Amino acid sequence: MLTGAPAATSIPKATQDRIFAAAKRLNYRPNVLARSLRRGWSMTIGVLVPEVSEGYTTLVLSGIEQGLVRDGYCYFLLSHHHHEEMIARAQTMFAERSVDGLIAVDTPLHHAPQLPAITVSCPVMHEGITNVVLNEKRAAELAIDHLAGLGHKRVAVIKGQAFSSGTESRWQAIRHAAERAHLVLEPKLVVQLEGDQVGHEPGYFATQRLLASNARFTALFAFNDIAAIGAVRALREAGLRVPQDVSVVGFDDVQSAAFQNPGLTTVRQPLRTMGILAAEAMVRRIKEQVPDPARQILVDPELIVRESTCPPPLRGSR
Structure with a gap:
């Protein structure tokens, strides 16, 4: 009942109230690890990015987080700073921590990952990996x-x-x-x-x-x-x-x-949308347990006109 199992609805309301009161008094917390072992999923995703900074990566990450949290997942985040050895090492570290899959953002994966993987703006396509890219x-x-x-x-x-x-x-x-x-x-x-x-x-x-x-x-x-x-x-x-x-x-x-x-x-x-799409594709890939063929999810850009552009000066600039 404390884990939200559907069968708990058949337990009488008075019994439920006593169980919840006892759990609160004893500071009971469900064992997430034990539940994940029973399911066969850790409910965690490894996310690999070049770095965490203002701009591109932060906005994509906000979408990934939104999409994963909505489906009950959390994530480990590693930055590789464009070092190939760190990209390879990060995948090993994620596997050792039993993550369910990998989302790689703006990261060249020269070899197909052993984990189920989704990529965002990655230049190399691998069989079984969906790549979310801008047009x-x-x-x-x-x-x-x-x-x-x-x-x-x-x-x-x-x-x-x-x-x-x-x-x-x-x-x-x-x-x-x-x-x-x-x-x-x-x-x-x-x-x-x-x-x-x-x-x-x-x-x-x-x-x-x-x-x-x-x-x-x-x-x-x-x-x-x-x-x-x-x-x-x-x-x-x-x-x-x-x-x-x-x-x-x-x-x-x-x-x-x-x-x-x-x-x-x-x-x-649409960076946040691209992150959400990657998270959704990752969750779907894990639940279905069947690799997708290599494919792209193509998203369209939009021109936002503000005050930094205007017609050129009559005599030109420099």
Whole structure:
């Protein structure tokens, strides 16, 4: 009865009240481990992420947590900081703790995990693993078409770090979108986030390199919102106004994007929804005990237009 078993409804109300009173007096707690052993499930999931920081990972995690808690699961969280040996070690640690499955977020799994697994934005597909991914092609088109529609012809791009699983696919999507919009992406207007930091500094320094090249551009499309916020700081320090001199577009729509000055125009990834979808797929995979064929759950982005974009100045910017 204390575990919520359906058969407990047949116990008389007076008896139930006495049992609950005794349990409260004795500080009784159900043995979760014993219950999980009886079921054959631990009701825990291992979640593997690059790091826990503002932006992408935090929002995906909030969705994963929401989806798992709703089905009575809890989770262990490990950050691998892009070290391959830590990715492999984390999977061993999860298995030793008898988790029921693994959710890997923005993590390259070069070998198929032994545990039932669901991935979010992972570049490598494995048999039996569902991957929740953004429609990168559509995302790039939304941003590039917005800038081209405003009249921008010289667009700078800040690519993601080399270790990020989304860097190459997003760059290829941006190139395709630019070609479709008849924009030429000049090599000197393309820079990459460097280092392994996850704050605003990589975007700040990448924009400083763009400015130091003296290449003229009227708009900038950053790999993520965190980099875009750093870019705005660098532009202002160089005496440029956003958006009057340079329009800036981010990616993700983190919670602080709307509260920047100016508010950041960005491509919204439904990150919390992606986390929920991953959690739901994980629970379904565990309950059904049958591996899915390798497949993708494709989610669509949305362009959020705020105050960081406008038509280019008549004479252009830098």
